[in-house]
Amino acid sequence: MALEGSRDEILTRRQYESLLDAAETYREALVVRLCGEVGLRPAELAAVTIDDVEQVRMDPPRYLVRVPGVNGREGRTAYLPTRVERELRRYARSNGLSAEDRLFSVTPRRLQMLVADVADRAAETFDDPSLADVSSSDLRHYFARRSLVDLEVNPSAVKAAGGWGSFEALEPYFPEPTDAELVDAFASVERTGGPGGERSRSEPVVGDDSVIRLLLAASDRYALLRLDEEGYVDRWNRSGAALFGYRAGEIVGTHVSAFYPEEAVEDGVPERILSTALEESGTETEGWRLHKDGSRFRAAEVISPLRDDRGRHRGYAVFVRDVSAQRAALEAVENERDALERQYAIARRHRALTRALLDSSDHEELETNACGSLAAGDAYDAAWIDRQTTSDRRREWRTVSGLSPEAVDGLAPERWDETDGIGTDDGESTGGATGDEDDLPIATADVRTDLDGESADATLARVPLTYGDTTYGTLTVATSRADAFGTEERRWLATIGRQVGYGIAAVRRRNLLLSDRVVELEVVCRDDASFFVDASKRLDCRFELDSLVAVSESTKLYYLRLEGASPAAVFDLAASEPNIDDCRLVETYEGGWRVEFVVEGSSPTLTLTEYGVTVVDAVFEDGAATITGESAADADLRTIVDGLRAAFPDSELVGKRAVERTVQTAREYREGLEDRLTDRQQAALRAAYFAGYYDWPRESTAEEVADAMGISSPTLHNHLRKGQHELLRTFFDDPAEEMPAGTEE
Numbered sequence: 001m002a003l004e005g006s007r008d009e010i011l012t013r014r015q016y017e018s019l020l021d022a023a024e025t026y027r028e029a030l031v032v033r034l035c036g037e038v039g040l041r042p043a044e045l046a047a048v049t050i051d052d053v054e055q056v057r058m059d060p061p062r063y064l065v066r067v068p069g070v071n072g073r074e075g076r077t078a079y080l081p082t083r084v085e086r087e088l089r090r091y092a093r094s095n096g097l098s099a100e101d102r103l104f105s106v107t108p109r110r111l112q113m114l115v116a117d118v119a120d121r122a123a124e125t126f127d128d129p130s131l132a133d134v135s136s137s138d139l140r141h142y143f144a145r146r147s148l149v150d151l152e153v154n155p156s157a158v159k160a161a162g163g164w165g166s167f168e169a170l171e172p173y174f175p176e177p178t179d180a181e182l183v184d185a186f187a188s189v190e191r192t193g194g195p196g197g198e199r200s201r202s203e204p205v206v207g208d209d210s211v212i213r214l215l216l217a218a219s220d221r222y223a224l225l226r227l228d229e230e231g232y233v234d235r236w237n238r239s240g241a242a243l244f245g246y247r248a249g250e251i252v253g254t255h256v257s258a259f260y261p262e263e264a265v266e267d268g269v270p271e272r273i274l275s276t277a278l279e280e281s282g283t284e285t286e287g288w289r290l291h292k293d294g295s296r297f298r299a300a301e302v303i304s305p306l307r308d309d310r311g312r313h314r315g316y317a318v319f320v321r322d323v324s325a326q327r328a329a330l331e332a333v334e335n336e337r338d339a340l341e342r343q344y345a346i347a348r349r350h351r352a353l354t355r356a357l358l359d360s361s362d363h364e365e366l367e368t369n370a371c372g373s374l375a376a377g378d379a380y381d382a383a384w385i386d387r388q389t390t391s392d393r394r395r396e397w398r399t400v401s402g403l404s405p406e407a408v409d410g411l412a413p414e415r416w417d418e419t420d421g422i423g424t425d426d427g428e429s430t431g432g433a434t435g436d437e438d439d440l441p442i443a444t445a446d447v448r449t450d451l452d453g454e455s456a457d458a459t460l461a462r463v464p465l466t467y468g469d470t471t472y473g474t475l476t477v478a479t480s481r482a483d484a485f486g487t488e489e490r491r492w493l494a495t496i497g498r499q500v501g502y503g504i505a506a507v508r509r510r511n512l513l514l515s516d517r518v519v520e521l522e523v524v525c526r527d528d529a530s531f532f533v534d535a536s537k538r539l540d541c542r543f544e545l546d547s548l549v550a551v552s553e554s555t556k557l558y559y560l561r562l563e564g565a566s567p568a569a570v571f572d573l574a575a576s577e578p579n580i581d582d583c584r585l586v587e588t589y590e591g592g593w594r595v596e597f598v599v600e601g602s603s604p605t606l607t608l609t610e611y612g613v614t615v616v617d618a619v620f621e622d623g624a625a626t627i628t629g630e631s632a633a634d635a636d637l638r639t640i641v642d643g644l645r646a647a648f649p650d651s652e653l654v655g656k657r658a659v660e661r662t663v664q665t666a667r668e669y670r671e672g673l674e675d676r677l678t679d680r681q682q683a684a685l686r687a688a689y690f691a692g693y694y695d696w697p698r699e700s701t702a703e704e705v706a707d708a709m710g711i712s713s714p715t716l717h718n719h720l721r722k723g724q725h726e727l728l729r730t731f732f733d734d735p736a737e738e739m740p741a742g743t744e745e
Contacts, residue, residue, distance in 0.1 A: 010138075010141050010142060010145045010173070011036075011134065011138055011139070011141070011142040011145075013146070013150075015128065015130075015131060015134075016036055016139075016142055018122045018125075018126045018128065018131060019032055019036075019118055019119065019122050019131065019134065020032055020033070021122070021125070021126075022118050022119075022121040022122035022125050022126070023118050024121070026087075026090075026091055026094070027091065027104070027114075028114060028117075028118050029087070030084075030087055030088065030091050031045065031104070031111060031114055031115065032115065032118060032139065033084050033087065034084065034088075035115065035136050035139035035140060035143070036139040036140075036142050036143055037081055037084055037143060038065065038078050038079070038080055038081070038084060038143070038161075039078060039140050039143040039144065039147075039161060039162035039163070040065075040067065040078065040140075041070075041108075041136065041140065041163075042108035042109075042111040042112050042115075042136050043070045043071050043108040044067050044068070044070055044163075045103070045104055045108070045111050046070075046102065046104055046106065046107060046108045046111060047067075047068045047070050047102065048065065048067065048068065048102070048103050048104075049099065049100055049101060049102055049103060050088075050089075050092050050097060050098070050099045050100075050101065050103065051099040051100060052065050052066045052067070052068065053065050053066075053080060053085060053088065053089075054066060060082075061082060062082070063079075063080040063081075063082065063085045064077050064078065064079060064080060065077070065078050065079075065080045067163070073163065076160065076161070076163045077160070077161070078161045078162070078163075079157075079161050088103070091103075111136065112135065112136055115134070115135060115136045115139065116134075116135065119131050119132055119133070119134040119135075120132055122134075140162065141173065143162060144158060144162055144164075144170060144173045145173040147161075147162075148170065148173050148174060149173065149174065149175065155167060155170055158170060221243065221321060221322040222239060222243065222319070222320070222321050222322070223237075223239040223240040223242070223243040223244065223318075223319075223320045224237065224239055224240070224317070224318070224319055224320075225237075225240050225317075225318040225319075225320065226306075226315060226316070226317055226318070227256055227274075227315050227316040227318060228314075228315045229313055229314065229315055230255075231255055231256045231257075231270065231271070231274050231316070232253055232254065232255050232256070233251050233252050233253060233254050233255075233256065234252070234315055235252070236248040236251055236252050240320075243320060243322060244259065244289075244290075244291055244292060245291045245292030245293060246292050250292075255270070256270050256274070256318075257270040258290075259289045259290055260287075260288075260289065260290065261288050261289075261290060261296065264287065264288070269287070273285055273301075273303065274303070274316065277303040277304065277305055277316060278305050278313065278316075281304070281305060282302070282303065282304040282305065283302075283303055284300070284301065284302050284303075285300075285301050285303070286298070286299065286300045286301070286323070287299065289320070297322050297324045298322070298323050298324045298327040299320050299321065299322060299323065300320075300321045300323045301318060301319065301320050301321075302318070302319040303316055303317070303318050303319075304316065304317045339483075342379070342481065342483070343488070345377055345378045345379040346379045346489060346492060348377055348379075349373065349374050349376075349377050349379045349380065350492065350496070352373035352374075352376065352377070353370055353373045353374060353496065353499070353500075354499070355373070356369035356370055356372070356373040357369070357370065357499065357500065357503040360503065360507060361507065362507055362634070363504055363507060363508065363636070364399070366500070366503050366504060366507055367385045367399045367473075367500075367504075368399040368401075370383075370385065370475070370500050370503075371383040371384055371385055371399050371400065371401035371402075371475075372401045374401070374477055375401040375402035375477075376401075379479065379481075380402070380477045380478065380479045381402050381403075381458070381478050381479055381480060382400070382401065382402025382403045382477070382478045383400075383401050383402060383475065383476065383477045383478070384399065384400040384401065384405075384408055384475075384476050385399055385465070385473055385474070385475050385476075385500075386473055386474055386476070402478070411458075411460065411478065442461055442462070442463050442485070442490045442493055442494060443461065443462050443463075444459060444460065444461045444462075444485050457480065458478050458479060458480045459478070459479060459480075459481070459484045459485060460476055460477070460478045461476070461477055461484070461485045461490070461493060462474045462475060462476040462477075463475050463493045463494060463496065463497035464497050464501075465497050465500045465501045465504065466497055466498055466501040467498070467501035467502055467504065467505040467610050468505075468554050468606065468610045470501075470505075470607055470610040470611065470643055470647075471501070471646075472500075472501055472504050472639075472643070475493075475496065475497060475500060477493070505610055505611075505612060508611065508612025508631075508632065508635065509612050517633040517658055517659070517660060518630040518631065518632065518633060518658070518659060519630065519631050519632070519633055519635065519637070519656055519657070519658055519659075520616075520628065520629070520630055520656065520657050520658075520659050521613065521627075521628070521629050521630070521631060521637070521640075521653060521655070521656050522626065522627070522628050522653070522654050522655035522656070523604070523608070523625075523626075523627045523628075523629070523641075523644065523651060523652070523653055523654065524624055524625065524626055524627075524651070524652055524654050525604045525624065525625040525627065525644070525648050525650065525651040526623060526624045526625075526650045526651075527604075527648035527649060527650040527651060528623075528650075529602075529647075529648055530603060530604050530620075530625060530648060531574065531577050531579060531580060531599070531603075532558075532560075532603075532620040532625065533604075533620055533623060533624065533625050534623075535565075535570055535573055535574075535620070536620040536621050536622060536623060536624075537622065537623030538573065539564070539565040539569055539570065539573065540564060540565065540622075541562060541563065541564035541565035541570070541621075542562070542563045542564050542619070542620065542621040543560045543561070543562055543618075543619070543620040543621070544560060544561045544563075544617075544618075544619050544620075545558065545559075545560055545605075545615070545617060545618035545619070546559040546560060546561060546594065547559040547732065548605060548609075548615055548618075550609075551598070554600060554601055554606070555581070555598065555599070555600050556598075556599050556603070556605070556606055557596065557597070557598060557599075558596070558597040558598075558599055559586070559594065559595075559596055560594070560595055560597070561592050561593070561594055562592055562593045562594070562595050563591060563592040563593075567585045567593050567595055570583075570595070571583050574597070578601075579599055579600055579601045579602070579603070580597060580598070580599060580600075581598040581599070581600045582597070582598040583595065583596065583597045583598070584596050602647050604625055604627060604644060604647075604648055604651065605618055605627060607643060607644050607647050607648070608627065608629055608640070608644060610643075611631075611639070611640045611643050611644070612631055612632065612635060612640075613629040613630065613631045613635075613640060614629055614630045614631075615627060615628075615629045616628045616629055616630055630659075633658065637653070637656065641653050673726070673727065673730050676726045676729075676730060677723055677726055678722075680719050681719050681720075681722055681723035681726070682723070683709070683719075684705075684709070684716055684719035684720050684723060685719075685720065685723045685724075685727075687705055687708065687709055688700075688702075688705050688716075688720060691704070691705050691708070693705055702716055702717060702720075
């Protein structure tokens with residue numbers, strides 16, 4: 001790649017890293033490192049043993065490698081970087097090499113070819129054709145250039161470690177110095193006056209006092225003053241005038257208290273500082289000082305008493321520094337630190353709340369744990385959750401943490417600052433949260449409270465507890481922090497509202513799944529807001545729910561049996577319904593049709609589902625929906641019904657009864673399934689399963705399975721399709737349910 005003496009074509013650091021990345025084996029990477037970071041030649045690599053590595057320093061550990069003499073060259077000592085030594089030892093251990101074994105038991109030519117292979121691979125991988133010509137010699141050039149220029153190693157050490165015969169051999173690796181580099185290199189000659197160390201006669205000697213004067217004159221942020229024994233200004237100079245703004249005639253003879261704010265003078269601060277400096281032979285202070293125009297600045301002072309040769313007090317020397325900029329920067333950092341600490345406190349509450357939700361086993365425990373986790377840290381002083389019913393607009397305090405339940409009533413603000421209409425007093429709402437990250441359904445208010453035992457200002461924020469389109473209640477948090485409820489915190493609280501809502505829905509569903517006893521509910525909804533209620537009334541038709549499939553939180557697939565009206569008439573009516581995303585005809589049978597609807601948004605069945613009710617059956621007829629569902633035995637039925645009424649006011653609970661949940665064992669399920677499958681269907685399913693037909697990718701094709709069974713491929717597909725239908729029917733349908741007339745088994 002590069003010829004000896006070519007400065008511009010020596011490998012760059014990036015190119016060298018590319019070579020290391022292109023190495024595919026541990027040996028390739030080690031060979032590249034030993035050439036490029038130790039400076040070894042291929043012939044030397046082929047002769048080096050583990051025993052040639054020597055540790056010459058213990059703490060920190062440092063290593064040398066005693067390079068054997070080869071090809072008429074004398075042996076030498078090279079420096080071995082610690083990271084390369086570790087890789088060398090690891091390579092030796094993994095290959096089982098002893099101390100006397102050669103590190104690479106191949107010829108130097110083979111090592112050169114190994115470097116060439118890595119170079120070709122790097123050129124192709126990183127699209128850099130220049131790498132294709134890199135050789136072991138180029139890696140030694142890289143070692144020399146990096147050691148001399150980048151790491152500034154002593155040329156004598158580089159010459160000895162790399163085995164170069166003369167300093168002339170190293171000259172090509174140094175870049176030509178620029179004009180600025182030449183001047184900087186000889187700057188010390190100008191400062192010392194020449195090699196002999198004699199100073200130029202024309203250059204003045206700068207004493208300590210002159211240095212101080214030069215430093216003070218260079219900035220208007222420093223001043224050196226002198227006071228007499230009583231603290232009056234005795235001497236004034238340009239540094240004092242530049243910092244404070246007074247001329248000597250205006251300030252000499254004035255007491256030092258003229259530089260202090262009025263409140264500090266009234267408190268006796270100037271006298272105390274001078275007294276402390278005298279008693280303790282000097283003092284350092286920081287505080288507010290005044291310019292001539294009355295403006296304040298932050299100053300750091302060093303005050304030292306002055307004494308004569310007999311030790312008598314003769315005044316004070318005062319060094320003043322304007323540290324306003326540093327103080328402002330420090331305060332900015334402190335404010336940022338405090339803000340980060342507040343954010344971290346909020347983050348800790350979020351983690352604690354998440355753990356509390358996971359540990360909760362029922363609705364009430366979840367609310368109690370949520371409020372307790374929020375009020376336990378520094379972020380919030382109190383938290384509470386309330387629910388509101390729509391029947392009598394009575395608010396029930398479910399749980400309170402951080403203050404007594406009686407104190408909550410006294411915190412009700414006269415006005416809430418609403419966002420997106422959330423948190424109103426119109427009853428339990430639906431549609432309050434969209435789930436959008438930018439939608440912040442938070443209401444805030446400022447109140448006077450005694451959260452800390454005394455009356456103080458506090459800020460409240462409340463957020464709805466939502467799951468899908470259902471709101472279970474509102475969470476309110478109170479804090480005395482002055483900067484509470486900024487955009488990020490409001491976003492976080494909105495997430496908390498959805499998180500708690502998810503938790504409530506989850507524990508309700510879990511309790512329903514684990515309960516041996518359930519409550520069977522029968523609800524009638526006559527609200528025209530339901531499309532199927534409205535359609536059954538307007539078209540004088542009947543819908544019966546076959547299955548309800550959840551696509552997302554708010555989107556459901558309805559499979560219904562339609563009777564009394566044509567699908568076309570129903571679809572025309574659905575075209576103007578915003579909640580119906582799509583609809584289609586699935587199947588025609590004697591006396592009716594099976595239709596599919598994609599429903600987005602609120603519906604009676606969706607609302608009941610979000611309150612933990614499993615919808616078992618639903619019939620829409622004559623402008624009314626009769627919905628049968630199951631809920632856990634300990635579910636709050638009033639909350640469920642009130643939640644349904646909040647979305648569909650014309651709804652009522654017409655019946656309820658406790659029932660034992662039937663349990664079907666795995667054996668009973670298997671026997672029932674076997675009764676529904678024919679022998680050929682069972683044989684086809686078993687052969688296809690164990691032949692890997694259902695694996696992905698498939699281990700066997702349908703033709704191969706059919707040949708093995710001695711049947712045609714269409715016959716196999718027929719058996720498989722009917723068998724799969726029976727499997728799915730057994731899983732999704734009631735085994736005792738009969739298919740509609742005209743439906744093919």
